[in-house]
Amino acid sequence: MKSLFHSRVTDSERRLRERIFNVLPAASFQMDRLLQLLDIVESDRSPTACVECTHQPRLHLNPHFIAEHCPNDEDLFMLVMHELYHVILGHTRLFPRATLLNNLVFDAVINSMLCQQFRDPVYTQFFQKLNPWDSFPARLLAPPPGWPNKPATLPSGANKAERRAMELLYGENHESTTYLDVFNALTECLPDEDLETL
16 A cells, blocks of 8 residues: 555656546645545555545555546546545544445445536446446446436336435436435335345
8 A cells, every 4th residue: 555645656656646636626625625635545455446434534546446447537536526525425434334335325425416516428437337227236326328318217127216216316306315315215225135245
């Protein structure tokens, strides 16, 4: 695990650091939160990226994931923003250790917020590439194909609770959606045994 900000860095780590600073809007609350993080490190602690659930969390970025799934700056932007939103929304302090269901709901809500804010396909495709539409519960983590103009309908096997969750996340009234609304809908559509496969 190598720090990107508080130690000597290789050329590849320096380029990653520069990409992170270049994709975040200057003078934004996202940049402010990034700078409040104790550190950003390249590590394999997570197969993707994660933020520690501590008082001064560190952002862990898996360099292999970034190399494979973040070829464009927009992809890196969505990844870093996703992790920063965990900090901004207090997820790193709500639970000493979030459950799989908590994390799925956090991720679904954050991805929805980001896609609502950055609707251009160059941004939303990051979540769509990682979360296939024909796979449950992965499809809860990305907008439907064709969204926002002509969103695809859910596959025929989707139950009423899953349809409700997708409507909360990507429907017309998404602005009034709360974490609890999505949590309740997902609790109904995810049997306990499905949580083991997340």
